Amino acid sequence: xxxxxxxxxxxxxxxxxxxxxxxxxxxxxxxxxxxxxxxxxxxxxxxxxxxxxxxxxxxxxxxxxxxxxxxxxxxxxxxxxxxxxxxxxxxxxx
Numbered sequence: 288x289x290x291x292x293x294x295x296x297x298x299x300x301x302x303x304x305x306x307x308x309x310x311x312x313x314x315x316x317x318x319x320x321x322x323x324x325x326x327x328x329x330x331x332x333x334x335x336x337x338x339x340x341x342x343x344x345x346x347x348x349x350x351x352x353x354x355x356x357x358x359x360x361x362x363x364x365x366x367x368x369x370x371x372x373x374x375x376x377x378x379x380x381x
Contacts, residue, residue: 293335300328318368325364329357 304324311320336353339345 288338290335290339293331293338297328297331297335300331304328322361322364322368325360329360333357 301324304320304327308320308324333353336345336350340347340350
């Protein structure tokens with residue numbers, strides 16, 4: 288796909304997750320939306336980088352760098368979910 292299509296797909300997905308986050312009434316939705324959105328956006332970002340690598344627009348080093356960044360984002364999302372779980376458990380409102 289063209290880079291404009293990938294950028295539009297990632298921007299649209301980001302806008303969808305932001306809208307869900309700000310308009311969700313249930314705390315459960317907000318609580319689990321951050322790690323899920325990090326994982327989905329990371330997967331889209333990685334697919335975009337792989338597509339650019341296959342078409343010869345980026346090097347293998349940049350592809351692996353993108354993979355590392357995606358893994359870091361997913362780890363941060365999981366960590367944020369775990370910290371939030373501990374805080375809620377400590378407060379007694381699970």
